[in-house]
Amino acid sequence: MSNVFAKSSFNVRKMAIVGVLGAISAVLGMTPIGFIPVGPTNATIMHIPVIIGAIVEGPIVGMLVGLIFGVFSLIRAITTPTVISPVFYNPLVSILPRVLIGLVSYYTFVAVRKMNKKTSVFILISIWTAVLAYLSFSFVKNIGVYSSGSISLGRLIFSGALVLFTLFIGVISYKKLNYNALDVMLSTILGTLTNTVGVLGMIYVFYGRWFVEMMGGDPDLAGKVILGVGIANGIPEIIIAVIIVTSVILGMRKQSK
Numbered sequence: 001m002s003n004v005f006a007k008s009s010f011n012v013r014k015m016a017i018v019g020v021l022g023a024i025s026a027v028l029g030m031t032p033i034g035f036i037p038v039g040p041t042n043a044t045i046m047h048i049p050v051i052i053g054a055i056v057e058g059p060i061v062g063m064l065v066g067l068i069f070g071v072f073s074l075i076r077a078i079t080t081p082t083v084i085s086p087v088f089y090n091p092l093v094s095i096l097p098r099v100l101i102g103l104v105s106y107y108t109f110v111a112v113r114k115m116n117k118k119t120s121v122f123i124l125i126s127i128w129t130a131v132l133a134y135l136s137f138s139f140v141k142n143i144g145v146y147s148s149g150s151i152s153l154g155r156l157i158f159s160g161a162l163v164l165f166t167l168f169i170g171v172i173s174y175k176k177l178n179y180n181a182l183d184v185m186l187s188t189i190l191g192t193l194t195n196t197v198g199v200l201g202m203i204y205v206f207y208g209r210w211f212v213e214m215m216g217g218d219p220d221l222a223g224k225v226i227l228g229v230g231i232a233n234g235i236p237e238i239i240i241a242v243i244i245v246t247s248v249i250l251g252m253r254k255q256s257k
Contacts, residue, residue: 014057014061017056017061018053018068021049021052021068022064025047025048025049026068028046029073030076044233044237045240045241047066047101047192047195047237047241048245050105051102051188051241051245052245052248054102054109055106055184055245055249058106059106059107060102062101062106063099063100063102063103064102066102067098070091070094070097070098071094073098074089074095083214084211086207092206093207097194097198097199098198100194101191101192104187104190104191108190112182112183112186113183120182124174124181124185127185127189127242128166128174131166131170131239132167134235134239135159135163136163139159142155142159162243165243172250173246173250181246184246185242188242189241189242192241193238195237196230196237197230197234204222209222211226
């Protein structure tokens with residue numbers, strides 16, 4: 001009897017987490033909170049609850065949160081349409097990549113844990129160094145842009161604060177999680193790439209020329225244009241996701257002690 005009760009409670013807890021993380025993802029999509037300025041672009045963070053769910057509770061929870069994220073994207077495309085919204089009416093564009101985020105994030109997390117310590121530390125330091133270099137370059141660039149009056153003081157301050165916060169999280173994560181921080185980081189990177197590459201890849205396969213034409217680009221250069229969109233959006237989204245997911249996991253592990 002006790003085993004049955006434990007199993008039931010376990011399932012209820014997981015479903016509750018799915019509901020909470022799914023709701024967070026939906027709220028992020030409905031408000032400006034879901035978009036964070038990084039350099040010249042805005043990073044989407046609506047996929048982050050999917051990654052956290054997968055890391056903390058496993059692939060099923062991650063995939064279910066991803067399903068909620070994908071369904072919400074489909075509904076949003078229908079209820080608040082733009083010129084490119086029709087591509088998201090296709091579940092292979094709006095839903096499938098979001099479900100796969102949970103799957104990729106979890107199994108990356110598990111696989112990286114088997115990596116030896118020296119390799120993990122080297123990769124970990126390399127990634128944090130690259131992130132800091134990118135953010136520092138963006139901050140220096142924003143100083144020049146601010147002097148010309150193209151961006152606000154608030155955005156410049158945020159850019160500088162992001163560099164300092166990233167440095168802080170990088171140092172703390174290394175001290176608290178040591179080389180184990182790499183599993184969180186790489187699962188976040190690949191989970192984010194699954195979202196970016198999955199969505200844009202499906203758009204290219206099914207609607208490439210039309211999509212680029214609606215964006216005002218040359219349909220004959222559909223591949224290059226979509227790749228450019230992926231790079232411009234993907235890099236900031238990876239950086240923000242790494243910072244936020246690492247911060248959340250650090251907080252959760254601290255509370256569990």
